[in-house]
Amino acid sequence: MDAHTQSAEYTARFAVPTFPSFSRFLDQPSHSQQALKTFVVISAVLFAFTLFYFTSRKNEYAVVNRTFPLEPSFFARLRWSTQALSILDAAEEKFRGRPYRLARGDKELIVLPAALIPELNRLGSDVLDARQSHAVAFVAHLTGLQLTVKASYQSRILQRRVSPALPELFLSVATRISVAMKQSLPDGDEWEKIKPLDAAVPCFSEAMSLVLFGEAMVKNPRLVELAYKLTEDLFAVAFIMRLVPSFLQSIVVWFLPVKWKLNRKWRELESIVGPEVQRQRKIKEDGGSTTGMDLLSCMVRDAVTAFEQDPSVLTILCGSVATAAIFSVGNLICHLVADLTANPDILDEVRAEIRTKHAEIGGRWDMDALGSLEKLESAMKETARLASSPLIVYNRVVKKDCVLGGVRIRRGQFITMSGRERTMNPTLYEDPDVYKGLRFCTPDKIDEHRTRPFRTVDTDILTWGAGRAACPGRAIADVAAKIFLVQLLDEYDFAFVDGKRLEPSTFHEFVFFNPDNEMLFRRRKDSISVRF
Numbered sequence: 001m002d003a004h005t006q007s008a009e010y011t012a013r014f015a016v017p018t019f020p021s022f023s024r025f026l027d028q029p030s031h032s033q034q035a036l037k038t039f040v041v042i043s044a045v046l047f048a049f050t051l052f053y054f055t056s057r058k059n060e061y062a063v064v065n066r067t068f069p070l071e072p073s074f075f076a077r078l079r080w081s082t083q084a085l086s087i088l089d090a091a092e093e094k095f096r097g098r099p100y101r102l103a104r105g106d107k108e109l110i111v112l113p114a115a116l117i118p119e120l121n122r123l124g125s126d127v128l129d130a131r132q133s134h135a136v137a138f139v140a141h142l143t144g145l146q147l148t149v150k151a152s153y154q155s156r157i158l159q160r161r162v163s164p165a166l167p168e169l170f171l172s173v174a175t176r177i178s179v180a181m182k183q184s185l186p187d188g189d190e191w192e193k194i195k196p197l198d199a200a201v202p203c204f205s206e207a208m209s210l211v212l213f214g215e216a217m218v219k220n221p222r223l224v225e226l227a228y229k230l231t232e233d234l235f236a237v238a239f240i241m242r243l244v245p246s247f248l249q250s251i252v253v254w255f256l257p258v259k260w261k262l263n264r265k266w267r268e269l270e271s272i273v274g275p276e277v278q279r280q281r282k283i284k285e286d287g288g289s290t291t292g293m294d295l296l297s298c299m300v301r302d303a304v305t306a307f308e309q310d311p312s313v314l315t316i317l318c319g320s321v322a323t324a325a326i327f328s329v330g331n332l333i334c335h336l337v338a339d340l341t342a343n344p345d346i347l348d349e350v351r352a353e354i355r356t357k358h359a360e361i362g363g364r365w366d367m368d369a370l371g372s373l374e375k376l377e378s379a380m381k382e383t384a385r386l387a388s389s390p391l392i393v394y395n396r397v398v399k400k401d402c403v404l405g406g407v408r409i410r411r412g413q414f415i416t417m418s419g420r421e422r423t424m425n426p427t428l429y430e431d432p433d434v435y436k437g438l439r440f441c442t443p444d445k446i447d448e449h450r451t452r453p454f455r456t457v458d459t460d461i462l463t464w465g466a467g468r469a470a471c472p473g474r475a476i477a478d479v480a481a482k483i484f485l486v487q488l489l490d491e492y493d494f495a496f497v498d499g500k501r502l503e504p505s506t507f508h509e510f511v512f513f514n515p516d517n518e519m520l521f522r523r524r525k526d527s528i529s530v531r532f
């Protein structure tokens with residue numbers, strides 16, 4: 001039997017009985033058969049394209065937080081929300097300063113080594129866009145922050161106009177914080193259990209509302225309350241929606257009562273801010289000028305276009321700054337108090353420094369006096385090093401292809417950096433996971449410490465991010481935190497409930513002091529009563 005006959009016999013015995021209907025389709029052309037063929041071809045092409053997509057261009061760097069190539073991104077979202085810290089630490093261990101891809105679930109980010117910061121800093125905003133990236137992280141289209149994708153002049157004005165005016169604003173800021181502290185903190189000299197974040201946040205809301213809205217507006221207690229309550233709701237919506245697949249977000253969000261509350265708060269904020277904007281615009285139109293150095297007044301004064309002085313726009317921009325400001329400082333302070341409580345020897349040294357300074361300046365505290373507290377400054381840096389939020393910094397969207405130090409980044413990609421690549425680096429910090437509050441002011445480090453105070457953008461700590469979009473409120477945060485701390489550390493003793501230390505919490509990439517954490521506070525009998 002020749003080969004052809006053998007093959008035909010084989011087909012007749014096995015192939016035809018096994019797939020009778022399919023083979024009949026192939027042998028007898030018809031419309032349905034033609035349609036099936038087309039379907040098979042299109043499916044094959046799509047499959048090949050998908051494989052190509054996942055294996056070629058995107059596989060330039062290895063991926064973390066994805067267990068298999070076509071894993072639904074929902075699982076990456078879930079893992080990232082609860083395990084961001086361990087995912088990043090494992091990736092750092094594996095890649096050691098080499099770029100890799102991070103599947104965050106909502107987006108895939110290229111995690112670049114921090115060594116590229118100087119080169120990245122040289123790129124303009126036409127190449128790297130921070131706003132779009134922040135908007136994605138805070139689900140801006142669902143939290144009311146969508147406008148911040150278009151506008152960033154609030155950041156520019158904060159840095160160029162409001163921060164330089166801090167000496168002018170200092171006394172009012174200090175007074176507001178001091179008065180709020182009296183209302184929020186316990187008054188007795190017996191131990192009292194409190195929630196430190198709940199106590200600290202209204203104090204910083206007073207300070208930030210003054211800096212953002214001005215002397216007259218901050219007298220409205222509802223505005224001060226709205227500033228931080230809006231932040232709470234905004235974060236709640238963002239945290240929840242970051243778990244939801246993108247295609248479902250715009251539906252699911254409407255089932256969240258917190259989203260309705262958030263919308264109400266945005267409207268209420270506009271009803272308070274809007275009339276003030278109109279008032280200031282009227283003064284400007286009549287040829288007069290306002291003098292306030294708060295963000296809102298500066299924005300109205302500097303506005304050139306109608307958009308820049310639109311009451312709704314200004315409400316959202318000032319509100320967006322409030323959401324970036326109040327809890328960031330509150331969290332830092334609470335982490336610091338927890339760190340100092342766990343390290344009473346360092347607390348004693350920091351407190352002694354405050355007392356010595358108080359005597360030296362005759363009790364007349366000003367910004368220079370606060371800035372000269374080197375031990376306090378070191379303790380703040382150390383807390384920020386260990387509890388820095390967010391875990392990933394330098395989040396940008398790439399607008400143009402470029403190659404940096406041999407690393408190719410492409411238009412449309414999201415880039416980021418792991419702050420822990422620096423803060424946990426043993427070549428930069430001895431025993432990096434140990435809190436050493438005075439590590440920055442040892443004799444061999446003190447000169448560097450003096451040239452790089454806490455408010456500086458320092459690429460070894462990355463507290464403020466880096467580059468042109470580094471935190472524009474850092475000078476304000478620094479002063480407000482110190483005003484609060486010199487009084488708090490002088491006036492209070494602290495202890496953990498049942499001696500149990502408090503560790504930072506994380507959710508997604510955000511590190512925070514759990515609002516439910518409790519500590520014991522009591523007034524000190526030998527307080528020197530710092531006053532401003």
Ligand code: HEM
Nearest residue numbers: 155324325328329332394464465466469470471473476477
């Ligand atoms: C301890 C407190 C604070 C910390 C740790 C902190 C940290 C940061 C970080 C890491 C960024 C992102 C920077 C980047 O993308 O490279 C940022 C952005 C920002 N921060 Fe802060 N911040 C704090 C307080 C404040 C305060 C008090 C204000 C306002 C008065 C403020 C206003 C802003 C704004 C408006 C942005 C967005 C900048 C932009 O998108 O261009 N922050 N902050």
